[in-house]
Amino acid sequence: MRRISNKALLIIFAALLIASAVWILIAGSIKQDELLAEIYVEGRLVHTVDLSEVTESYTINLPHNTILVEPGQISMSSADCPDQLCVRQGVIKSGIYPIICLPNKVEVRIARESGIDAVTGGRS
Amino acid sequence: MSIKRMAAIAALTAIALTIFMLEAQIPVVLAVPGIKLGLANIVTLAAFFLLSRRDAGIILALRVVLGSIFSGSPMIFLYSAAGGLSGFASVCITASFLTEKQIWAAGIISAIAHNAAQIIVAVLIMDSPALIWYLPWLVIAAVITGAFTGFSAQFAVKRLKDMGIR
Structure with a gap:
């Protein structure tokens, strides 16, 4: 069975972290018009x-x-x-x-x- | 089922359940719903790589059912079962690509799957799609907590194997 290198794993997890951070930034900037x-x-x-x-x-x-x-x-x-x-x-x-x-x-x-x-x- | 295997499953279930109940007593640090260390997952992960996929599944199922009964909340069972099942499935799928020095990665993967499943259950139960906005927080938390539990399981597996226990 093919193995995944540590480097590949780290890249995947880092990408997930960055994507989540971007998502959080977008979520934080959304403001509703009505209160x-x-x-x-x-x-x-x-x-x-x-x-x-x-x-x-x-x-x-x-x-x-x-x-x-x-x-x-x-x-x-x-x-x-x-x-x-x-x-x-x-x-x-x-x-x-x-x-x-x-x-x-x-x-x-x-x-x-x-x-x-x-x-x-x-x-x- | 051999007596040795039954004893191993029983002992590991007891350890997992104890950790689960103890962790439930620790106050939550962050005001984001669903974030916790998931220490009981150390046992599931270790059993997965030390014993077998099937034994780890049995230990996990027993812990989820007994943990829900002991904590006295039927809601906990739903979240716990969904998270546990999804985390376990994710490790089953990815374990064949990972070595015993990469259990930390299995920890992260199962924590992400666990948290994602719990958010989905929460969205369905609460009937609130807005809860999905918490998902990125839970992914970040899962990477950190999953690495912690994964490394813990990895060291435990290595120690136990060095000692000749399997």
């Missing part, structure tokens, strides 16, 4: 918040998570899962990365386009 945050629980859209219209901070309580809505940004302020990854992801503003809580199936993302029938409200 429409969507909150999904178990795949269902439960809240839509227009972050540009938020003047005072408030929280949205979900069964396992608390979401902090602030002017222009949104974050997960607490979750009952052990890893707390979603909380440590911090605030999102206009970027492409969603906040996700895998154990509780909660996702907060900035919508790609406006015009979705907004299910606002439900402050608690």
Whole structure:
């Protein structure tokens, strides 16, 4: 059986690293036009918040998570899962990365386009 | 199945499971979902090159099932099984091109396959295509963590063979 040289392996892995870095740079530069945050629980859209219209901070309580809505940004302020990854992801503003809580199936993302029938409200 | 082989599989499964459970207690360092060292993969890799493809598969399957039961989360099983299966398949495909001094590369390849499979499962479960943006982060993490686990397995295999244990 043909063997692969270490050099070839290193080139392949280096290429993968460079491609990933470029992808990350591209992802970081993508900004959404609208500041429409969507909150999904178990795949269902439960809240839509227009972050540009938020003047005072408030929280949205979900069964396992608390979401902090602030002017222009949104974050997960607490979750009952052990890893707390979603909380440590911090605030999102206009970027492409969603906040996700895998154990509780909660996702907060900035919508790609406006015009979705907004299910606002439900402050608690 | 010989008693020696059964004992080897049992011992390695116990080691893998212990490492898996211990690692689950270590807090995650980075706020990117899915990044961890994957230390239990050292055992799978070592078994693959030390024993056989089949034995490594058995050890991996036992660890994934028992690990999910012990950690008490059915979700962990889905991610763990998808990652484990994909990582194992990738090593099966590439192992014939690699020597015993290139187990580090098998570690990287299986870590990348593992992470890619988990992201795909997450996209399907969460119904969120945007999660794919985390893939490059996970590829970079996989190259680093995979090299670490791969080298660990490589040194373990070399030591055990030098000692005459197979």
